[in-house]
Amino acid sequence: MIKNEKKVTVNFLYQLTYQLLLVIMPLITAPYISRVLGATNTGIYSYTYAVAAYFMMFSSLGIDIYGNRCIAKCDDRNHKELNEVFSGILFAHLISAIIVIIAYCAYVFLFKSKYKEIALLQGLWILSTTFDISWFFFGLEKFKITVTRNFIIKITSVLLVFLLVRTADDLWIYTLIMAGSAFFSQLILWCFVFKYIEICKVPFYKIIEHFKSIASLFIAVAATSVYLMIDKVMLGWNKDMAILGSYEYADKILRIVVSLITALGTVMLPRMTSLYSRYEKEKAKFYLQMSSKFLFIMTCALGFGLAGIAKVFIPLFLGDEYVSAILIVKILCVAIPVMGWNNFVRTQILMPNMKDKVYTIAVWAGAIIDVLLNIILIPIFSAYGAAVATVITYVTVGFFQTIPVLKEFPIRNCLKNFFPSLVIGGIMFLVVRKIGELNISSFKLLILQILAGIIIYVPLQILYMFLSNDDILKYVRNLKR
DSSP, X not given: OHHXXXXXXXXXXXXXXXXXXXXXXXXXXXXXXXXXXXXXXXXXXXXXXXXXXXXXXXXXXXXXXXXXXXXXXXXXXXXXXXXXXXXXHHHHHHHHHHHHHHHHHHHHHHSOOTTHHXXXXXXXXXXXXXXXXXXXXXXXXXXXXXHHXXXXXXXHHHHHHHHHOOSGGGHHHHHHHHHHHHHHHHHHHHHHHTTTOOOOOOOHHHHHHHHHHHHHHHXXXXXXXXXXXXXXXXXXXXXXXXXXXXXXXXXXXXXXXXXHHHHHHHHHHHHHHHHHHTTOHHHHHHHHHHHHHHHHHHHHXXXXXXXXXXXXXXXXXXXXXXXXXXXXXXXXXXXXXXXXXXXXXXXXXXXXXXXXXXXXXXXXXXXXXXXXXXXXXXXXXXXXXXXXXXXXXXXXXXXXXXGGGTTTSSOXXXXXXXXXXXHHHHHHHHHHHHHTTSOSOHXXXXXXXXXXXXXXXXXXXXXXXXXXXXXXXXXXXXXXX
16 A cells, blocks of 8 residues: 555656646746736736637536546556547547537637637637547556646746747737647647557447546536636626736636645546545545645645735736735635635545536536626626635535535545644734735745745644644655655
């Protein structure tokens, strides 16, 4: 078991390293892009991307989760089975992707819009989903390949942004770099895939079987896309691209933070699928306990920390034009621990155990609540109403995901891990916010707040672990042996 634990830890470190890169890159580019393009162009980019994202949803069909799970369940020593499963999923994906690409081209050329050129460039995102086979490598727990590829391409794209995006008229160049790098990153994976599999002929009925299995997941993915993008689309309908630009960056900051959390879920999905398929319940229980503790330590640190520094961080990071994003960020921070929990339940319990129906009901409940709240709140409170709707939506999804599996899985104990981190995070928030009132330069103040947060949060967490003889300490000791 120690060997397996080390493999999970190494894969998590690979994925976490990549997610840290995703955090660092926007921290480098966002202050530059927000000032060069301005809030209005940022809003245009957000709106056109949100529309393209709906087509991406139909192109991908939720195959990233489905494919990951199917590959994880295969015996990697049975090459025939692996080849057939990969090929079947690939053909099913290509059929849907080609239909969606045709539909998107029809949308861009038939519906006249002054954003047509930008919308056309956003189509590269859809092409990227067509060639996406990262699910195959995740299913095999081969995270090093995808992480190495993404490192190189992300760094290259950042350099291109600084070199080529110079004025507000360069929105098309920025869009081309962002969408084009996503497309190119998917193409590169094809250089490695034939080391593990061969594409083979698959009976049409098996492709149809994959479509049937994907259907329930696609319904859930559709609902998820609704509550991830509908707020931006509705803000775009209000024609205030400047406030949409502020909301876009507030939401982007939230996604950057949450990406560190989803790294754990990405690694644990194939591992938990494999354990449950072999009925190794004790090992699965161990991983649930360990990952939930680590999850809450991360989410409370990130949520309370970001809320504490928002007033200083936003104007310094984005500029005074985005000052309205301060309150938006503070509101959205409430959702960070909830989003972490939702990801934990989805990737470590529902998906590995084929409980797609529970997941589907949960996300559709969230989507319905989100649409209704956005219709009510956006006309009155604009982006602030959209932020409140987002928080309530994630709470709704969490409730509907958790309640049906409370009796079947040992997650009550996992929920108990939240309260110590909640208290410690609250203490850190109060101190960091108070420090933010000091009358010194913004940059020095931000550094002081971050250092104070670390000095308070980390020692208190370690102290609690020692006093409670926490399993995380035992886990770390075992890894060192």
